[in-house]
Amino acid sequence: xxxxxxxxxxxxxxxxxxxxxxxxxxxxxxKGESFGFLGPNGAGKSTTMRIIAATLTRTSGxxxxxxxxxxxxxxxxxxxxxxxxxxxxxxxALTVTDNLYIYGRYFGLSRKFIRAKIEELLDFAQLVEKxxxxxxxxxxxxxxxxxxxxxxxxxxxxxxxxxxxxxxDPQARHILWDRLFRLKExxxxxxxxxxxxxxxxxxxxxxxxxxxxxxxxxxxxxGLIKKYSTKEVLEVRFGSDKNAEVxxxxxxxxxxxxxxxxxxxxxxxxxxxxxxxxRKKGLHPVTSLVxxxxxxxxxxxxxxxxxxx
Amino acid sequence: xxxxxAVAIAEARIGRLGESVYSGRARTILERSYLAxxxxxxxxxxxxxxxxxxxxxxxGYGVGKLIGKMEVGPGHFVSYAAFIAPALLATSxxxxxxxxxxxxxxxxxxxxxxxxxxxxxxxxxLDVALGxxxxxxxxxxxxxxxxxxxxxxxxxxxxxxxxxxxxxxxxIAFGFASVGMxxxxxxxxxxxxxxxxxxxxxxxxxxxxxxxxxIYPGWLQGFIKALPLWHGITLMRSVSLGLISAALLPHIVxxxxxxxxxxxxxxxxxxxxxxR
Numbered sequence: 001x002x003x004x005x006x007x008x009x010x011x012x013x014x015x016x017x018x019x020x021x022x023x024x025x026x027x028x029x030x031k032g033e034s035f036g037f038l039g040p041n042g043a044g045k046s047t048t049m050r051i052i053a054a055t056l057t058r059t060s061g062x063x064x065x066x067x068x069x070x071x072x073x074x075x076x077x078x079x080x081x082x083x084x085x086x087x088x089x090x091x092x093a094l095t096v097t098d099n100l101y102i103y104g105r106y107f108g109l110s111r112k113f114i115r116a117k118i119e120e121l122l123d124f125a126q127l128v129e130k131x132x133x134x135x136x137x138x139x140x141x142x143x144x145x146x147x148x149x150x151x152x153x154x155x156x157x158x159x160x161x162x163x164x165x166x167x168x169d170p171q172a173r174h175i176l177w178d179r180l181f182r183l184k185e186x187x188x189x190x191x192x193x194x195x196x197x198x199x200x201x202x203x204x205x206x207x208x209x210x211x212x213x214x215x216x217x218x219x220x221x222x223g224l225i226k227k228y229s230t231k232e233v234l235e236v237r238f239g240s241d242k243n244a245e246v247x248x249x250x251x252x253x254x255x256x257x258x259x260x261x262x263x264x265x266x267x268x269x270x271x272x273x274x275x276x277x278x279r280k281k282g283l284h285p286v287t288s289l290v291x292x293x294x295x296x297x298x299x300x301x302x303x304x305x306x307x308x309x
Numbered sequence: 310x311x312x313x314x315a316v317a318i319a320e321a322r323i324g325r326l327g328e329s330v331y332s333g334r335a336r337t338i339l340e341r342s343y344l345a346x347x348x349x350x351x352x353x354x355x356x357x358x359x360x361x362x363x364x365x366x367x368x369g370y371g372v373g374k375l376i377g378k379m380e381v382g383p384g385h386f387v388s389y390a391a392f393i394a395p396a397l398l399a400t401s402x403x404x405x406x407x408x409x410x411x412x413x414x415x416x417x418x419x420x421x422x423x424x425x426x427x428x429x430x431x432x433x434x435l436d437v438a439l440g441x442x443x444x445x446x447x448x449x450x451x452x453x454x455x456x457x458x459x460x461x462x463x464x465x466x467x468x469x470x471x472x473x474x475x476x477x478x479x480x481i482a483f484g485f486a487s488v489g490m491x492x493x494x495x496x497x498x499x500x501x502x503x504x505x506x507x508x509x510x511x512x513x514x515x516x517x518x519x520x521x522x523x524i525y526p527g528w529l530q531g532f533i534k535a536l537p538l539w540h541g542i543t544l545m546r547s548v549s550l551g552l553i554s555a556a557l558l559p560h561i562v563x564x565x566x567x568x569x570x571x572x573x574x575x576x577x578x579x580x581x582x583x584x585r
Contacts, residue, residue, distance in 0.1 A: 055428060055429060055584050075329065075431040075432070076323070076431065079313075079319035080313075085425065085429070089426040092421050093344075093348070094341075098344050103430065105337040105341075106337050106430040106432050107315040107430050108319075108337070154313060154430070155313040156313070156315070
C-alpha cells in the first residue's frame, strides 16, 4: 500500500550547548495516521515537536514537512499545522469565541470564514454554552478542548498535541480522547507526545519510543508489545526485603524477569501457569497479579526504568 | 491535495522580502489588542492621562504665577503654562506608549504566553512587534490628543502650527514604544522592570520640561541632549510655538532611529525567545 509521507526526518539533532536534547533521529509520519512520541520527561519529545512546528531551529540533520524545510519556510509550515502546546496559552484577556476568532485572524482568514467555523468548532469542543465566557473561568478540560478547537480554526492537515491530557481528571481525558478519535476519522494526521502508556495505546497507530534524545523502538503499540514483551505478566510481591532474596529461584521459571524494589515482574505467555509453578516450588507471594503486557513493560525492557517516575 | 485557505494565504507571500519574519498581518495583533481592551479597566487608562494634566495645573498655574513670562526666542515671550504645556504633551505621548510597550508586554510575555500562541500561527515576529508597538503608539496618540484639547481649551494654543503637535506626538510615541518593547523583551523580573520607571521619572523632570537647559553647566547639557525626551520636548515646543525651521530635522531623525532600532531588536529578541 502506498503511504503518502507528510513528515520526514533524517539525523535530526538539537544541541543546547553540550547537551544533546535530540540525538540524530530518523522517522517519518504518514498522511492520516496517528503518530505518537512516547517517553519520560526530558526524552526529547517536545523538542522534536517544536522543530516540526517551526518554532525551534534544529542544530543539524534534515527535516521536511510536506516537502518544506521549517528553517526556511516557517510561516508556511505553521499554516499547515494546528498546535496544542503542553501548557495552555489561550488568550486570558479574551472570551472563548474571541480566542477562536482572533486565532483565525492571525492566519489571515476572512471574518466570514471564521464566523462560520467558530460555530462548528464550539460544537465540536462542547463549549457552545461557554461561548461568551472569559477563558480564565473554564475548567482544565474545557481549556484543553478550546486549545484544540483553536488549533483547528485554520483547518490544518496535521494536528500536534504535546501531552494533551496531562493534568486532566479521568473523565475529562476520556472526553478529549473521544474528540481526537473523531478528528482522526475525518482524516486529520495526529502527532501526539505522551508519557501515559494507556493514552499511547488508545490513540496511536504507530509509536516511537524515545529516551534521552534517541529512538529506542518504533512500531504499532501491539507490535511493540509483541516484539519486546510476552503476552502476559505476573507481578508478585514477597515483601520489600524478600523480593531480591527469592528472585534467583524464580529466574529459571520464566523468559525474563525484572526485580523492582517493591515487586517482581515475570514475563510469560501464560502467567496463571507460571504462578502455579511458583507455588509448587513452595514459594508463596504475599500478593500476585496476572495482567496483559503493556507499553510500560516495553519501556522497562528497552530502557531499564519505568515510564512515569 | 486540497490546500486550506490558511496555507494559500501563507504561500501567496513566498518570495517577499522578510517572508520568514513578516506576514503582513500586524493589523491582526492590533485587532487582538482592541478585543482585549474592550473589556479592560478604563480607569487604568485614565490614570496615565491625568498625570501631565495635574502637572499643568500645579506648575503651569501655581508656580507660573511666581515666574511670569518666559522668553522662547528673541523678543518672543509666552506664559509659563504655555512654555511647559508642549513638554507635558511630549511626556504624555511617551507615557501612553511606555505603559503598553513595557508592563503590558512583560505580562503577556511572562505569564499569559500570548506571544507563543501568536507565533505558533503563520505570523512572524515582526508582525507581533509592529502590532504591539502600534497599539502602544495609539495609546500615546490618544493621550496626546486628549491633552491637546485641554491645552486648547485653556487658550494656550496661539498658532495653527500647533496642529503639527499631533503627528509629532505620534512620532514620539512610536519611538518610545519601539525602544520600550525592545528593552522589555530583555527583562527577566519585576525588579528589572522597575528600572524603566526609575529612568523615566528623572528624564521627565530634567529634560527641559520646566525650564530651559541653559540653567545647567555645559557637560550636563550635553548629557541631557543625548536623551530622547529632550529631543521630543524640543521638537514639540518648537512646533507648538510655531518656531519651524530646518533645525528640527535632527530631532525627527533621532526618533526615526529609535523606531528602527527598537523594531530590529524586538523582532530579533522575539525570534530568539520563542522561535529557536
